[in-house]
Amino acid sequence: MPKQNPLQKIAARTNNLEGNVKLALMFAGLVLVWMLTGLLSNEPEQVAAKTNKAETLKTVQALAIEPENYTRFVEITGSTEPDQLVNLAARTESQVMEILKDRGEAVEKGQTLLMLDQEQRAETLEAAKLDLKRAQSLYNAASKLNQQGYRADNSLDVRRAELALAKEVLKRAENDLAYTKITSPIKGMIEDRMVEVGDYVKRGTVLYQVVSTGLYKVVAYVSQQDRSLINPGATAYATLANGQEVSGTITFIASHAENITRTYKVEIEVTSADPIPTGMSAKVRMPTRSTPAYLLPYAAMVLSDEGRLGAMILNADDTTQFVAINPLDDTGNGIYITGVGPGPVTAVVKGQSALVEGEKVQKQMVDKAPQVKKAF
DSSP: OOOOOHHHHHHHHHHHHHHHHHHHHHHHHHHHHHHHHHHHHHHHHHHHHHHHHHHTOOEEEEEEEOOEEEEEEEEEEEEEEESOEEEEEOSSOEEEEEEOOOTTOEEOTTOEEEEEOOTTHHHHHHHHHHHHHHHHHHHHHHHHHHHHTSSOHHHHHHHHHHHHHHHHHHHHHHHHHHTTEEEOSSSEEEEEEOOOTTOEEOTTOEEEEEEEOSEEEEEEEEOHHHHTTOOTTOEEEEEETTSOEEEEEEEEEOSSOOTTTOOEEEEEEEEOSSOOOTTOEEEEEEEEEEEEEEEEEGGGEEEOTTSOEEEEEEOTTSBEEEEEOEEEEEOSSEEEEESSOSSOEEEEEESGGGOOTTOBOEEEEESSOOOOOOOO
């Protein structure tokens, strides 16, 4: 091979260098094109992913619930009592002569039930009337003489005292005769009779027990926590052991608790044309003060991860929020709750079990919640 001079060697090296640079530039260009192609191809994929995410929002059914004025009822056991129970006693001493009314019979106020022997009471009354007439005449004469100056003042005072005594004796005689006729002080029914014809009774001996009819009482005892919630004048309801349902007005709430139970007596006045057996147990429902509440259907209830019973409600932006339930009453169709609001709330009634708090959902409003059995 012919030898190259130094200039030829430099030219050859320069040609080789230019070829390497060209190869490097070509490789760099290919890499750049590949990267740009990847970026461009990923942009539609990202847009599609975002679109798919928007399209896969969970769809739930939701119900708008308006607040209501809810009145909680205190439910306790009570018993019926007559409005009046009278033990009718003798007011004078004598023998039972005639029985006019017996146990189980209805009586009117003032009706005669029993007669005692009048003995000499009628004669005693007539004698008292004569004594009063004589005392009145003596007093009138003494008064006239005193005015004329013929009789001293002390003599007039004696006649005045005699007149007052005669009036008192007459009054006692009239009462003693009237007490031989035993009458009912109330309208009601004879519950019991304690004497027979021929019995000799003394003053204070119980002759009859009479219970009132038409007006009754239902008596119950409320707890210390509920006493302040009961309002006098409110209407209460009772279901008796025989199935009879009655209602009445709360007329009395005790201010002092029973020593053992620490409960407070409440009386409900009931008017009824039908007889109400007294001493019968009753289930009593008494209203408390009204408060705003929401009737949450059973379908809306869900358990949180911590095991708390609650519901999923939707915010204005359709994101979920778990609220724990503060139950007031179970109606059989749902539970009255507080702790949400104010104003209407939107509760998820279908699909809430698969939701997490803060999740955005696609809601479908319904007019009625699905019917489900109470699960909690």
